[in-house]
Amino acid sequence: MKRLSGVVAILMLVLIAGCTSTPVRNPLAQWHGSPNHEPRRARIIVLHHTAMDSAEGALRTLQTRNAGGPVSSHYLIGDDGRRYQLVADDARAWHAGSSRWSGIGDLNSYSIGIELDNDGREPFSEPQIQSLLVLLADLTGRLGIQPHLVVGHGDVAPTLKDDPSVWFPWQRLAQAGFGLWPREVLGTPPVGFDPWLALRVVGYDLRDPEAALVAFHRHFRGNEARTWQPGDAEILHDLQLQLMDMPAVPGP
Structure with a gap:
């Protein structure tokens, strides 16, 4: 009986191992x-x-x-x-x-x-x-x-x-x-607002600032402009505010 129980235990371990590798x-x-x-x-x-x-x-x-x-x-x-x-x-x-x-x-x-x-x-x-x-x-x-x-x-x-x-x-x-995504009603950024800093807060890598700006425009403006456009600061300010209101993201 003990030998049979041992065989059953081994078979169960094999089945469990098979399941965990699927x-x-x-x-x-x-x-x-x-x-x-x-x-x-x-x-x-x-x-x-x-x-x-x-x-x-x-x-x-x-x-x-x-x-x-x-x-x-x-x-x-x-x-x-x-x-x-x-x-x-x-x-x-x-x-x-x-x-x-x-x-x-x-x-x-x-x-x-x-x-x-x-x-x-x-x-x-x-x-x-x-x-x-x-x-x-x-x-x-x-x-x-x-x-x-x-x-x-x-x-x-x-x-x-x-x-x-x-x-x-x-x-x-x-x-x-x-x-x-920016909300429909956008507020006015405060005096001294830094759009580059906000771009970094949103998540963009600024090691190549122009490429990051193009990526931002592609995502949020539907174009690939390489320079700042009217309305960019308002959008970034709103995105930054939304992120500040969210719970902290767990680390990797």
Whole structure:
């Protein structure tokens, strides 16, 4: 009887070990596993556009490699709204590259990457945005990611990337509760207000100030102006006030 009990115990340990090694898969998306990942935990969501002609082509790239080496993301959303998961939520996908937000580098270790099937030269489809909103609600709720920490690849890597392009509807996401967006009524910044300091408070890396300013304009103004524009200070002042009213974000 003791020998039988020992065998049962061993079998249970094997089963438990098998369960703990199984990737966490989201039932909201089809699993298309990619080997390009490492363990980690997420605190921010980074949005991309694929800059390719089809979701199928993007899937192949995200499961293999491109000219610069292996790449992956946690999710891909097709133009038709279909969701694919390539990397488990608790694994480190290779999507953000050299990036920085709010003073934190190596964002691959702390982010969820979502690729959107879009070539960067056209509006994003309604089914795709609706599907993205469903996924964002799931991820922020289930993983405890603060809803305002949804940013673009161009925001976190302003010298290298411009996705998800000026066509992306950031205001639409904010209306659904995701990302940061200025309120309709903007106050007047106080005397001595420093827009560069506010840009840093929002999260932008100022090692290349012009690139950071372009990324800000792309996200919040729908253009890629390289110099300060009328209304920028009011927007940054409002974003800064919103962040000051939020609870502290846990460290990585």
